[in-house]
Amino acid sequence: MMKLKKLPNIFQDAMPVLKILEQAGYEAYFVGGSVRDVLLGRQIHDVDIATSAYPEEVKEQFAKTIDTGIKHGTVTVLYNGNSYEITTFRTESGYQDFRRPDHVTFVQNLDEDLKRRDFTINALAMNTDGQILDLFDGLSDLKKKVIRAVGDPEKRFHEDALRMMRAVRFMSQLKFDLEENTQKAIEDHHQLLKKISVERIRDEFVKMGLGSNAREAFQVFLDTKLSEDVPDFAGKSELLSVFPQLQFSPALETSLWSIIIILLKIQNDKIGTFMRDWKNSNAMTNEVEQIVSFFDVLSDHVPGDYELFEIGKKNLLNTIDVAHILGQPVDSEALVDRYLALPIKDTSELAVDGRFLIENGIRPGPKLGQLLEEIKQEVVAGNLENSEAAIGEFLESK
Numbered sequence: 431m432m433k434l435k436k437l438p439n440i441f442q443d444a445m446p447v448l449k450i451l452e453q454a455g456y457e458a459y460f461v462g463g464s465v466r467d468v469l470l471g472r473q474i475h476d477v478d479i480a481t482s483a484y485p486e487e488v489k490e491q492f493a494k495t496i497d498t499g500i501k502h503g504t505v506t507v508l509y510n511g512n513s514y515e516i517t518t519f520r521t522e523s524g525y526q527d528f529r530r531p532d533h534v535t536f537v538q539n540l541d542e543d544l545k546r547r548d549f550t551i552n553a554l555a556m557n558t559d560g561q562i563l564d565l566f567d568g569l570s571d572l573k574k575k576v577i578r579a580v581g582d583p584e585k586r587f588h589e590d591a592l593r594m595m596r597a598v599r600f601m602s603q604l605k606f607d608l609e610e611n612t613q614k615a616i617e618d619h620h621q622l623l624k625k626i627s628v629e630r631i632r633d634e635f636v637k638m639g640l641g642s643n644a645r646e647a648f649q650v651f652l653d654t655k656l657s658e659d660v661p662d663f664a665g666k667s668e669l670l671s672v673f674p675q676l677q678f679s680p681a682l683e684t685s686l687w688s689i690i691i692i693l694l695k696i697q698n699d700k701i702g703t704f705m706r707d708w709k710n711s712n713a714m715t716n717e718v719e720q721i722v723s724f725f726d727v728l729s730d731h732v733p734g735d736y737e738l739f740e741i742g743k744k745n746l747l748n749t750i751d752v753a754h755i756l757g758q759p760v761d762s763e764a765l766v767d768r769y770l771a772l773p774i775k776d777t778s779e780l781a782v783d784g785r786f787l788i789e790n791g792i793r794p795g796p797k798l799g800q801l802l803e804e805i806k807q808e809v810v811a812g813n814l815e816n817s818e819a820a821i822g823e824f825l826e827s828k
């Protein structure tokens with residue numbers, strides 16, 4: 431049996447929680463992503479615990495707990511400033527809608543619990559001695575770098591269709607291949623994804639798109655036809671097939687969405703609809719709209735100073751990133767240098783405001799707004815010094 435000697439701090443900190451449960455006569459193990467990630471030497475963000483104790487029994491053992499998902503057997507335990515999700519061993523039965531189990535059945539042993547998990551590499555458990563329990567050859571799949579469903583892949587995907595997106599997401603994040611039968615089951619059942627909420631699909635899609643093996647995973651996302659059952663991608667596989675051919679893959683979520691929109695040739699006035707279909711936030715939508723339209727500017731001409739001013743530093747850099755990924759030649763250094771040399775970078779840096787104009791005899795009204803805009807443009811262009819004196823003189827000349 432494989433045993434880990436030196437455990438990362440996050441496990442060491444959680445160890446007393448397992449031991450408290452053991453001392454009370456229950457079984458307790460680390461399970462899921464944290465066990466997989468420690469074996470891969472990857473950063474661990476949280477540890478999940480599985481136990482034979484019922485939720486009420488878990489609560490008896492700890493002073494501070496939160497009823498996170500009592501119905502599903504999950505209690506959050508606050509211990510020494512950390513929080514842990516502790517879930518009672520369970521199976522899931524009666525998957526009416528391919529989404530969430532109709533009801534959970536608690537089971538007495540770990541084996542039953544591990545059996546209902548999605549992939550062999552996610553069905554490993556670790557005990558308080560650092561020993562790895564490996565019922566489904568997850569260790570060998572970790573070594574071979576394959577994503578393989580636990581048992582019958584069709585059953586696993588009928589239990590939760592999101593797992594098909596998780597498969598390509600893990601391919602991308604871990605640089606793993608997809609085992610043949612697992613891939614075949616996705617090809618046969620990709621339509622089940624239609625039952626899954628867009629938010630959950632989006633989260634997996636973004637993780638796939640930003641993973642280190644995004645292009646290979648995206649190819650499988652297209653090959654298996656998963657792409658036919660997500661918002662606005664149906665019938666677009668030819669346009670999307672450029673993604674796996676890109677020189678680089680995106681590292682920012684705004685870049686990912688911008689690239690997808692550019693590949694799909696979505697017009698500027700349709701970006702909002704597309705982003706809403708994917709349940710993206712308004713903030714994300716705004717940024718992506720700006721990046722895509724500035725990408726059009728960059729593809730069309732060398733932007734003027736005022737265009738650089740309007741796009742702002744963050745979106746300028748993000749658009750350069752998008753152009754770089756799409757292989758669109760841009761002189762990024764020159765653009766950034768020109769941006770940094772602008773007399774002002776934001777309207778708030780203008781030496782005057784509306785009140786100054788009124789004090790200098792301009793009447794409030796639309797003309798005032800136009801004048802202020804003109805002043806801003808002249809200052810940005812370097813034709814007018816950004817000082818009250820110079821702007822005052824400019825006003826007199828009007």
Ligand SMILES: Nc1ccn([C@@H]2O[C@H](COP(=O)(O)OP(=O)(O)OP(=O)(O)O)[C@@H](O)[C@H]2O)c(=O)n1
Binds near residue numbers: 546548553590593
């Ligand atoms: N649809 C799902 C979601 C989760 N799991 C199981 O629950 C564990 C924890 O789920 P989650 O945190 O969503 O995934 P992780 O594998 O931990 O990956 P991440 O690092 O992204 O958290 C998984 O490892 C897997 O054993 C599953 O079987 N089926």
Ligand SMILES: [Mg+2]
Binds near residue numbers: 462476
């Ligand atoms: Mg996890």
